[in-house]
Amino acid sequence: MIFNIEFLNCVLIIISAIIFVIFVYAAVVSIVEKEYLASGRFFLISFLLSLFFLLIAYFGFSQKEYFVSAFLLLLLLALIVIFIPFGNKKQEDNELPAGKIDERDIMFSRIILQENTENYKDYYKKRPEKKDGDDFIRSLPGLCSPKSALFNPFSYYAADSNFFAIEYLRNAVDGEISKTKTVADPAELTTFIKNWAKKLGALNTGICELKPYHLYSYRGRKDNYSEKVIHKHKLAIAFTLEMDKDYTSCSPAGPTVMESAQQYFASGSIAIRLAEFIRKLGYPAKAHIDGNYEVICPLVAQDAGLGEIGRLGLLMTPNLGPRVRVAVVTTDLPLICDKRKYNSSVVEFCKICKKCINICPTNAIQKDDRKMINGVKRWQINQEKCFEFWCKTGTDCGRCFSVCPYSHPDNFLHNFVRIGIRNSSIFRRIALFLDDFFYGRKPASAKVPKWINIKWKFVK
Numbered sequence: 001m002i003f004n005i006e007f008l009n010c011v012l013i014i015i016s017a018i019i020f021v022i023f024v025y026a027a028v029v030s031i032v033e034k035e036y037l038a039s040g041r042f043f044l045i046s047f048l049l050s051l052f053f054l055l056i057a058y059f060g061f062s063q064k065e066y067f068v069s070a071f072l073l074l075l076l077l078a079l080i081v082i083f084i085p086f087g088n089k090k091q092e093d094n095e096l097p098a099g100k101i102d103e104r105d106i107m108f109s110r111i112i113l114q115e116n117t118e119n120y121k122d123y124y125k126k127r128p129e130k131k132d133g134d135d136f137i138r139s140l141p142g143l144c145s146p147k148s149a150l151f152n153p154f155s156y157y158a159a160d161s162n163f164f165a166i167e168y169l170r171n172a173v174d175g176e177i178s179k180t181k182t183v184a185d186p187a188e189l190t191t192f193i194k195n196w197a198k199k200l201g202a203l204n205t206g207i208c209e210l211k212p213y214h215l216y217s218y219r220g221r222k223d224n225y226s227e228k229v230i231h232k233h234k235l236a237i238a239f240t241l242e243m244d245k246d247y248t249s250c251s252p253a254g255p256t257v258m259e260s261a262q263q264y265f266a267s268g269s270i271a272i273r274l275a276e277f278i279r280k281l282g283y284p285a286k287a288h289i290d291g292n293y294e295v296i297c298p299l300v301a302q303d304a305g306l307g308e309i310g311r312l313g314l315l316m317t318p319n320l321g322p323r324v325r326v327a328v329v330t331t332d333l334p335l336i337c338d339k340r341k342y343n344s345s346v347v348e349f350c351k352i353c354k355k356c357i358n359i360c361p362t363n364a365i366q367k368d369d370r371k372m373i374n375g376v377k378r379w380q381i382n383q384e385k386c387f388e389f390w391c392k393t394g395t396d397c398g399r400c401f402s403v404c405p406y407s408h409p410d411n412f413l414h415n416f417v418r419i420g421i422r423n424s425s426i427f428r429r430i431a432l433f434l435d436d437f438f439y440g441r442k443p444a445s446a447k448v449p450k451w452i453n454i455k456w457k458f459v460k
């Protein structure tokens with residue numbers, strides 16, 4: 001034996017203590033995150049594993065040297081698997097859309113078409129196959145409706161009051177440009193814009209060249225219906241805002257739509273202030289906010305280096321996955337562009353994970369591999385099925401992104417796992433197994449906070 005028995009026992013006790021500390025840390029973090037299943041399992045493992053090593057230290061066998069060596073070798077292998085890039089793929093040629101999307105084809109535009117109007121007749125003349133399904137969806141109660149299945153006046157009216165306020169923001173997305181141009185160094189301007197966006201509440205901000213495929217071909221909402229979208233600006237500033245985990249974990253109940261509406265308002269208000277600020281500097285700028293988009297926000301944000309698009313068609317950010325809202329400002333202000341941070345791990349993880357598919361109440365999420373759509377290989381959710389559920393329940397659901405393993409909070413515990421997911425195809429499978437074990441393959445919805453879930457009745 002190279003090492004004496006006291007030394008090996010000492011190593012085993014240290015390993016036991018380290019395991020105990022790490023798993024208790026994970027358990028405490030889980031309590032803070034209100035992930036009680038995970039917390040219980042972390043506590044149990046901390047106890048069992050540390051006890052196992054202590055028992056070996058005190059009553060162990062004569063071959064302790066080999067046991068310790070094997071354990072340390074395993075640990076080294078695990079670190080190699082997490083930190084050494086392995087199995088990642090290069091960007092394929094078909095990662096960017098070839099054509100444009102017509103906003104009139106999206107559900108948000110179709111739902112507001114009114115029977116017997118010119119827009120209604122024109123649209124269903126071109127897309128007769130969509131008419132019956134859309135008529136049915138329009139007959140349902142709708143988002144935030146008192147007649148919807150999950151209606152609760154407190155959460156729904158709170159959400160709707162944000163949507164009400166957003167209507168007013170829409171009038172301010174564009175405006176007069178100052179005749180006096182303020183000129184500054186583009187690098188310093190870029191730093192200012194990013195820092196100010198952060199000060200206003202944005203999480204991350206990125207800038208990219210505005211490409212034709214970022215823009216809708218035609219507008220599809222209210223006053224601008226059928227207006228051709230003109231490629232006016234050279235650059236786009238995209239930024240994200242976090243959606244609160246406590247609220248989205250209750251999905252599909254009312255707090256989810258409360259949070260969505262709040263973040264639509266918050267992101268819209270930031271975009272409007274950024275655009276107005278730029279116009280004061282003497283450059284054109286337009287805010288793209290809920291209900292008034294000329295751009296497809298996830299595509300812009302992806303090119304601005306804020307994340308990659310996954311199975312849900314949403315932006316998957318490195319530290320919060322799809323649990324974000326995105327807004328965009330397009331402009332001619334000279335700024336320094338960021339680069340897309342292509343990483344195949346998002347798509348590769350989505351290929352094996354499929355947790356969102358299992359949880360979706362309507363089977364709206366594509367189960368098989370990405371397909372060529374509009375010249376790009378991508379997943380596409382069934383927007384009709386998804387929207388039908390929204391219009392029945394009155395909320396924007398969000399079960400899919402609330403259970404996504406990428407949506408865990410931005411902290412050391414989850415970021416450590418994210419490093420492994422980003423780097424290694426082997427670790428991606430381990431991470432998925434661990435996520436299912438600690439959080440459940442089909443996690444239950446969290447309880448609606450008491451202060452929202454109050455008893456009520458209508459009186460006339």
Ligand code: SF4
Pocket residue numbers: 310311312349350351353354355356357400403404405406
């Ligand atoms: S739940 Fe899984 S498959 Fe769905 S978006 Fe998230 S990582 Fe991708």
Ligand code: SF4
Pocket residue numbers: 359360361362363364365381385386387389396397398399400401
């Ligand atoms: S929002 Fe709900 S219905 Fe729509 S895809 Fe996600 S889980 Fe399915």
